[in-house]
Amino acid sequence: MRFAHKGWIEDLYITPKFFFTYYGFDWVTPLSSTGMYITFLVMGISALLIALGLFYRVSAILFFLSFTYVELIDKTNYLNHYYFISLVAFLLIFVPANKNYSLDAKLGLTKAASSVPAWTINIFKFQLGVVYFFAGVAKVNYHWLFEAQPLINWLKHQSDLPVLGQFVGENWIAFVFSWAGCLFDLSVPFLLSIRKTRLFAYLAVIFFHVVTGAMFPIGIFPWAMIVLTTVFFSTRFHNLLLSKLQVSSVGQNTIQIRSITKYALIIYILLQLLIPMRYLLYPGKLFWTEQAFRFGWRVMLIEKVGYCTFYVxxxxxxxxxxxxxxYYLTEQQLKQMSTQPDMILQFAHHLRDQYKDKTIIEGDLEIEMGTPQVFVDSKVSLFNKGSRTFIDPSVDLAAQPYNLAPRNWILPYEE
Structure with a gap:
């Protein structure tokens, strides 16, 4: 409803002439205008049915497929919390979230139960813990801790905030926020797991996300985290809450985990631990090269702007x-592409394909392009420290492979 109301379905998935696909997902393309609106309608209805617990399993599958499909169309629109929603939606397919307080249980569409396997709750605790912890690990870097970047630049534009507005322009506030944010992310999943510190940690969760939600345009992420973090609370807490709502209670788990489920969980957990760390396989400064930057829970860590001029x-x-x-890209696509090497390479390949075997007429000249070369003059500024040449202008990007190997045509960052 939000995307339709703001015109984002049209702007992001119908208007663009070219889409930056994810590696391995080139086959994911947008549907027609009608098809995209139907996709969002399916997404909305399936989300509502999940909330009601009606036709739950089918609804969970439809929501995961429709939401993730939309996110795979164009990496221009990548956000950490969209990735997070896709992961949670995937997990919802397999858990018995409709076994108690649901229309499926009330209507007899599923056998009601007051106990569930412990992993169906613990997997969400793990997933939330991964988001927080790796967001904290990502903050353990020189720019965040010792330069308070990018907060020191961003907070200067928050003077209209109630109460905090009169202080946020001071540099020391940016350093306090930087260190506090790092310590919060690193510690909160563990504090939430300990009964004696759980309430204190949850109050910190509320404060942290309310403040960040008020200061920065990060959509639903703060509110989703506040609500979902209640999964760390005990069965007794949830039974008390449900009794206030006059809902049947949930019981303690006594159910054994099946072997196939055990191995599937091990694989999922390993992937969630390894994917954020894959950047260690690449040389260079991560914030500059952005190789393996996505899917690592690096939330609001970078301020980077640039521009590109392409030559065929x-x-x-x-x-x-x-x-x-x-001519080819929307304003948002151009903004994102100008600082991200994999998108620059994809666009260069698109230009190569557009001009291959074409004839260009310039005045009296007829130029046969054959298999064209594509070069780029790219300038990028990181943390507002002045523009530097980003991509080697002598390298023919049309001849460079689009794969996951290190990209040696990204020029090194020099202080």
Whole structure:
């Protein structure tokens, strides 16, 4: 409903002429205008049915598929909390969330139960813990802790905030927020897991997310985390809450985990632990190269802007044609692409395919392109420290493979 109301379905999935797909998902393409609106309608209805616990299993599958499909169309729109929702939606497919207080149970569509396997609760605790902990690990870097970047730049624009507005312009506040945010993320999943510190930790969760939600445009993420974190509370807490709502209570678990489920959980847990750490396989400064940057829970850690000028040249190299990216890309796509090497490479390959075997007429000249070369003049500023050349302008990007290998045509960052 939000996407439709704000016109984002049209702007993000119908208007663009080109889409930046994820590696391995080039086959994911947008549907027609009607098809995209139907996809969002299916997403909304399935979400409502999950909330009601009606036709739960089918609804969970439909929601996961529709939501994740939309997110895979264009990496321009990547956000950590969209990735998080896809993961939670995937887990919802397999857990018995409709066994007690649901219309499925009330209507006899599923056998009601007051006990569930412990893993069906603990897997969500683990997933939330991963988000918090790796967000904290990502903050253990020089820019965040010793330069208070990017907060020191962002907070200067928050002077209209109630109470905090008169202080946030001070540099020391940015350092306090940076260190407090790092310590909070690193410790909160463990404090939530300990009964004696759980209430204190949850109050910290509320404060942290209310403040960040008020200060920054990060959508539903703060509110989702506040609500979902209650999964750390005990059975007794939830029974007390449900009794206030006059709902039948949930029981303690006594159910054994099946072997196939055990191995599936081990694989899932290992993936969630390894994916955020894959950046260690790549050389260079992570915030500069952004290789393996996504899916690592690096939330609001970077301030980076840039611009690109592309050139298409025939095989002979005797001529260069300047390409205007705005003809192919929306403003949002251009903004994101200008600082992300994999997107720059994808666009260069798109230009190669567009001009391959074409003839360009310039005045009296007819230029046969053959298999064209594509070069880019790219300048990027990291943390507002001045523009630097980002991509080696002498490298023919059209000839560079699009894969997961380190990209040696990204110029090193120099202080």
């Amino acid at each position: 040249s025939p095989e002979s190299g005797s001529y260069k044609k300047i390409i205007e990216p705005t």
